[in-house]
Amino acid sequence: MSDQGKYDAGSNVGEDRSAGEAEPGVTLGQEVRANLLGLALAIGLTAASFWIATMPHLIYGPGVAMALLVLAVAQMGIHLVFFLHITTSPDNANNVLALAFGVLIVALIVFGSIWVMTHMNHNIGSMSEWMRKQQ
């Protein structure tokens, strides 16, 4: 508690650097270059997504939606590594485990919902079909 209020610029002891304090052994130039690399990769993947979506006939038709999904997941990985600094270092082990569990839950919710609902639509017909029959 007593530490909290201290103005601690340049007075960090040992391991306990303050949040976002410059990492030892990494120059500012290297950090800026890493961010620029992350930005360039994200721009490249975004451009590829828009290019495929606006000219879908260029690649195998049924693969278009899958290609967009893969590009999106790749770009999320770029953001996680370059901007959220999720790495394989021991400092990050807990973050990676929490992320893995989060991905599991997200996959269960999204694919589970789609799976269950398409089967319901097959068995009882979707709402829009039902409304067409009413007219």
Add this chain to the structure above:
Amino acid sequence: MNSAVASLEPGSEESESAVTGHGAGGPAPKRIVVGYGFWIFLISDVVMFSTLFASYAVLFKETAGGPSARELFDLRNTAAETALLLASTFTCAMASLAVAHRNMKWTQLSLLVTGLLGAAFLTLEWREFAGLVARGAGPTRSAFLSSFFTLVGCHGAHVTAGILWLGTMMAQFPAKGFRRDICHRFLCFSLFWHALDIIWVAIFSLVYLVGTLPSELLP
């Protein structure tokens, strides 16, 4: 017996490592613990967004005779929004570097640019929503549009909250300096802002780009 009780006394250095089993290294530094706690919150936020994505995917074809995604969405607007948010994520990373190097001028400048890019993003999103409502394609038109406005609007609400938080940080850095607690707060803000861009990647890819594919190419 007595020493075991004494070692559970809060505040003494040894007691913490004995209780948490961290051994010689001691407990993790505060910046790691703060980042981890906020990371757990962000993942719970992502799980909430996943339910909205699931609703959108399930309700995508339920247009109730109204306009479909392909008829409504303007990909040029989506591209501009994407560019603004991606640029703001980069300037936010620059702000993190400026904070790490304790440079007030660059911290404030990159935070200001981040906020302006975020505000420009919200302006474009607001114009898009207003345009849809004016064309009779508001959230009440169909289940598809309800799920669209909920998902994309929830992301917009997060960006709005992020801009308010950003303004708070811009006021607190000059007022309180690069104090340890303020820097931890900023660490959480930067994680929040970068996570919003990850959500937007999913939105522009799956809602806008997959959504506007010709119907024979949809899965």
